[in-house]
Amino acid sequence: MAGPRALALGCALLLAASPAHAQKAAIPIPGADLEAISHTLESLSARVGPAVVQIFSVGYVLPEEAQGDRSLLTQQRNSGSGVILDPDGYIVTNAHVVQGAHRVQVQVPMLRRDGAHSILAPRPRLIGAQIVAVDDETDLAVLKVAEKNLPSLTLADSDSVKPGQLVLAFGSPLGLDSSVTMGVVSAVARQLESDDPMIYIQTDASINPGNSGGPLVDIDGRVVGINTLILSQSGGNEGLGFAAPSNIVRNIFEQVRQFGRVRRGEIGVRAQTITPTLAAGLGFAQDWGVVLSDVYPDGPAAKAGLEAGDIVVALEGKPMENGRQLQVNLYGRSIGQQVSLEVQRGDRKLAFPVTVVERSDDPNRFAALVSPERHQIKALGVLGLDVDRGVARLLPNLRSPTGVVIAATTSDMPPAWEGELVPGDVIHAVNRTTTRNLDALRLAIDALKPGDPLVLQIERDGELMYVAGRAE
DSSP: OOOHHHHHHHHHHHHHTSGGGTTTOOOOOOHHHHHHHHHHHHHHHHHHGGGEEEEEEEEEEOOGGGTTOGGGOEEEEEEEEEEEEETTTEEEEEHHHHTTEEEEEEEEOOOOOTTOOOSSOOOOEEEEEEEEEEETTTTEEEEEOSOOSOOOOOBOOGGGOOTTOEEEEEEOGGGOOSEEEEEEEEEEEEOSSTTOOOOEEEEOSOOOTTOTTOEEEOTTSOEEEEEEEEOOSSSSOOSOEEEEEHHHHHHHHHHHHHHSSOOOEEOSEEEEEOOHHHHHHHTOSOSSSEEEEEEOTTSHHHHHTOOTTOEEEEETTEEOOSHHHHHHHHHTOOTTOEEEEEEEETTEEEEEEEEOEEOTTOTTTTGGGOOHHHHEETTTTEEEEEOOHHHHHTSTTOSSSOSEEEEEEOTTOOSSOBSOOOTTOEEEEETTEEOOSHHHHHHHHHTSOTTOEEEEEEEETTEEEEEEEEOO
């Protein structure tokens, strides 16, 4: 059977011999080689397929026409794909596949018995799944099923992925489970929004609604990305599919396994791309690269000795060519990790070790400080933490030095509420009764009868607002 190199060569020859190119390059391929290529694809699909799952989620949404009438709240069903990355039942998918879900089920393929000849695959099993963590910034989520010894795939090094490389997309497009398509990597490090640190692998492998969360694999069966979105005018595949790179997936997956959440890092700088005009005005010797336009006081970069106006030459020995590149390369660094920045300051080249710290505006930064046993407020579907001096330091511009900060939300959150609670919100009062801490909040809620109005005064990003619902 042909190996990966033979597959790549064979597919390249097939492309060269297509009708559009027949007059320029018509390379005959022996039938035996085509058969070997076909067998290689079959073997690859058989090896990858059992680790790819279909995901079904059920949640509640408010129709657009409801205009605030919570009595019109309707149940919404969603489906997508996922990939098992750990035999102990850990699955990665897209956050939007399970966003707001109250129930998640996973359809796991059944392995064929040895010697089975039926073209119909065994009926898959449907099992319940728990949402371990959701990361909105990367649109990734980690699920867990209570089963062991499941087939799983490994993550490749997405930094080594190149345009033109052959890839296969697995998933359940339009609900059709166990589907596979083939294409090439169209581009790497594709950024869809100028200020977004998230980058994607672009591919022309057919990706349609329902493929979200499924793996994009190389010809060795390793996951190079998680299929996330398509750009389409028709709503279907137009050859513009995008996958979250496996190195970003690995960072999210490992952090969730270790901490139960994703922690974002920063070094306390603002970086800008040097343009010819900027270079001329500031007297720089080079009209390209990265300049630190700001170094935040008391941040790790300032403490290390970096200054505004420094030109960043390299990060960890990797040349930096623009501000976006520096931001992207810092995006996946672990909290507490020390990175080396080489800078040009005037006519001197300097190197600074800088410690990565947790991003101060991360709404999930309190999740590691709470536990369901001690901090759950079941009536609200949240985990809360008393605002003390230590917590207050992480909440700049806090209007009141007391209250309960929302560290995390749970799947028990009541659906029929006017508004929602999100991590980072601080609850100051219940129905005009001040709640200075977790005990006071629980007492105020417990004093209400089922059906009584329950109005929370919360603070979000320095602004006071109300979230209203009914006691259950």
